[in-house]
Amino acid sequence: MSRDAIIERLRRLGATETEIDVAASADMLDALTIECLIFPDRNRTFDEVARDAGVDIDSAMRLWRAWGFAPPAYDDRRFGDVDVEMVRFASSIEQVVGEGPAFHTARVMGLAVSRIAESEVAMLRGIIEAPQRAAGASDDDVLATYEAMIGDMIDVADTTLRTLHRHYVVEVVRRQIASAVIPTQHNVLDMVIGFADLTGSTRLAADLALDELDRALSVFEERTSDVIAMAGASLVKRIGDAVMFATPDVFIAALVATTLVNAFRDDPLVPPVRVGVAAGEVVARRGDFYGLPVALAARLETAAEPSTVLVDPQVQRRLAADERWMFAPQGGLTLAGFAEPVDVFELRFSA
Numbered sequence: 001m002s003r004d005a006i007i008e009r010l011r012r013l014g015a016t017e018t019e020i021d022v023a024a025s026a027d028m029l030d031a032l033t034i035e036c037l038i039f040p041d042r043n044r045t046f047d048e049v050a051r052d053a054g055v056d057i058d059s060a061m062r063l064w065r066a067w068g069f070a071p072p073a074y075d076d077r078r079f080g081d082v083d084v085e086m087v088r089f090a091s092s093i094e095q096v097v098g099e100g101p102a103f104h105t106a107r108v109m110g111l112a113v114s115r116i117a118e119s120e121v122a123m124l125r126g127i128i129e130a131p132q133r134a135a136g137a138s139d140d141d142v143l144a145t146y147e148a149m150i151g152d153m154i155d156v157a158d159t160t161l162r163t164l165h166r167h168y169v170v171e172v173v174r175r176q177i178a179s180a181v182i183p184t185q186h187n188v189l190d191m192v193i194g195f196a197d198l199t200g201s202t203r204l205a206a207d208l209a210l211d212e213l214d215r216a217l218s219v220f221e222e223r224t225s226d227v228i229a230m231a232g233a234s235l236v237k238r239i240g241d242a243v244m245f246a247t248p249d250v251f252i253a254a255l256v257a258t259t260l261v262n263a264f265r266d267d268p269l270v271p272p273v274r275v276g277v278a279a280g281e282v283v284a285r286r287g288d289f290y291g292l293p294v295a296l297a298a299r300l301e302t303a304a305e306p307s308t309v310l311v312d313p314q315v316q317r318r319l320a321a322d323e324r325w326m327f328a329p330q331g332g333l334t335l336a337g338f339a340e341p342v343d344v345f346e347l348r349f350s351a
Helices: 002-012 017-026 028-037 046-053 057-066 081-097 097-136 139-178 201-206 208-232 250-263 294-302 311-321
Strands: 187-197 234-239 242-249 273-285 289-290 309-311 325-333 342-349
Touching: 002 017, 002 028, 002 139, 017 028, 028 139, 046 081, 046 201, 057 081, 057 097, 081 097, 097 139, 097 294, 187 250, 187 289, 187 294, 208 234, 208 242, 208 250, 234 289, 242 250, 242 294, 250 273, 250 309, 250 311, 250 342, 273 294, 289 294, 294 309, 294 342, 311 325, 311 342
Parallel strands: 273 309
Antiparallel strands: 187 242, 187 273, 234 242, 273 289, 309 342, 325 342
């Protein structure tokens, strides 16, 4: 009965009989229902989107792949007016700034939004769907819950993303102007890069039940996000149980590093962190940073002892005049990927 109810729901939502038959044969009726809820105005194939946007299909498909999607089937009619406007706008940006920068930005946007979507779906399935399934709810019962809430949720999320985007643009501009960051053609910036990593994370995963591990990682994510944001640095990315941050200001980087160490020094659940920090010129691309300081900061973090911050000579020189900071020379360390030993200093805040 649940299957018949889902099919009736799909017909009411505007799915075609062909779509329903294909989804049923692939056991994807639930997925088609969610698609219909999120895109109620599905009326075009991707070829038709390209045509109506005034863009040749090869260029439109390159954009689609840059956003991170596999090529859609020729008869997939999940697209609508908003897709036409999106492709038309992206193509117009390419005409102004050139193919390279336009596709670079498209890849960044696709990656960022894909992570948001992964988080949203995990939240919905874990907090809403899982308890219903555990209580014996049918597929149709679960889909009825999604139908009751998903439209409003998507609208609010879209508004939130639009507003957050504006705030982030303003924030990045403020930080770069305040730090006298000079724009260059290839976006080469003088930055301070840091990596912070949980020590003993393999043992943590082995010793804790999965729900306890999730709580520990949640504490790590929340605390690192707060420390980095409060100091005015940028959280670049998370890599497993590590976090990368960046700032043009060496004092802010040092403050983040030492605060992170102190934040986890005596935590009963989360193990201590170790931090590596290096400074110099990097290339900023796709919301990330590349160059020698990035590689060096990552290696310093790996070499650091628990609850310790290691920095390179550039950071030491830039902070040397500030009496609030102390440096304990660690000598020349042999780091993977570096032909010569690197002079390293342990950084401490002397207050």
